[in-house]
Amino acid sequence: MITININPVAFTIGSTSVRWYGIIVALAVLVLVLWMIRETKRTVGLSSEPVLIGALVAIPSGIVISKLLHVIDMWGYYVQNPGLIFSSAGLTIYGAVLGAALGIWIYSKVSKYPFGHVVDLLAPGIILVQAIGRVGCTINGCCYGLPTSLPWGIVYTHPESYAPLGVAIHPTQVYEIIYNLIVFGVLLKLRGRLKPDGSLFLLYLGLYSLWRFGIGFLREGAEFLFGLQQAQIIGIIVLAITASLLAYRTRWVRVEEGSERK
Numbered sequence: 001m002i003t004i005n006i007n008p009v010a011f012t013i014g015s016t017s018v019r020w021y022g023i024i025v026a027l028a029v030l031v032l033v034l035w036m037i038r039e040t041k042r043t044v045g046l047s048s049e050p051v052l053i054g055a056l057v058a059i060p061s062g063i064v065i066s067k068l069l070h071v072i073d074m075w076g077y078y079v080q081n082p083g084l085i086f087s088s089a090g091l092t093i094y095g096a097v098l099g100a101a102l103g104i105w106i107y108s109k110v111s112k113y114p115f116g117h118v119v120d121l122l123a124p125g126i127i128l129v130q131a132i133g134r135v136g137c138t139i140n141g142c143c144y145g146l147p148t149s150l151p152w153g154i155v156y157t158h159p160e161s162y163a164p165l166g167v168a169i170h171p172t173q174v175y176e177i178i179y180n181l182i183v184f185g186v187l188l189k190l191r192g193r194l195k196p197d198g199s200l201f202l203l204y205l206g207l208y209s210l211w212r213f214g215i216g217f218l219r220e221g222a223e224f225l226f227g228l229q230q231a232q233i234i235g236i237i238v239l240a241i242t243a244s245l246l247a248y249r250t251r252w253v254r255v256e257e258g259s260e261r262k
Helices: 020-041 048-073 075-080 082-086 093-111 115-140 172-190 199-215 230-249
Strands: 002-004 009-013 016-019 154-156
Touching: 009 020, 016 020, 020 048, 020 115, 048 093, 048 230, 075 082, 093 115, 093 199, 093 230, 115 172, 115 199, 172 199, 199 230
Parallel strands: 002 154
Antiparallel strands: 009 016
């Protein structure tokens, strides 16, 4: 078994603890912004200003929807603790991605920039920063797996960890880091080969939804509906929609050497 005894708290300021999770998530957001700046610079005819403003709109909309889904999932707890509804704790990656996409879509209607093309540019960057974010989860001990006897099971021993202490569990965060990096490579390989615009983003959503449905059987979580976790239910819905759209409207196109828009 692998033991993790890292203190999830990086430092404290007075009575406020700053955890490595928050630092790494902030780093992940910065990476996504830098990714978008890079992609807009290499794309002919796409101004960086409206895209970056769209990203600034996406961050709060992602946080709001993320928190909303978490509150719905843990409604019984928040009924008893209503003051915690507006706390910074308890965000879901699904809510963050779907909420951010909604914010970008709404802003695209106002600014008239090409939503489908922009989210295609973002798709590889999003899955990359999700992998980075899961590093924070690994240190934090959150999003942990079910008990296991497998030799690569991990045991958390630091009292500040959110995971159960002294119990060997599936390293579901590490599983997801590996999967996300594989998807990152796939999305990079397929850039410019799927049409119409927006198809690469749909593929990203579908692949991640497939993962969240499957990993839910190895990950600790509250039952939401039909014996499944909330993320699994959302995963089924998103996967059904994205698979249908990809099958109905997406086509493969050949990309000649040097013909990609740069």
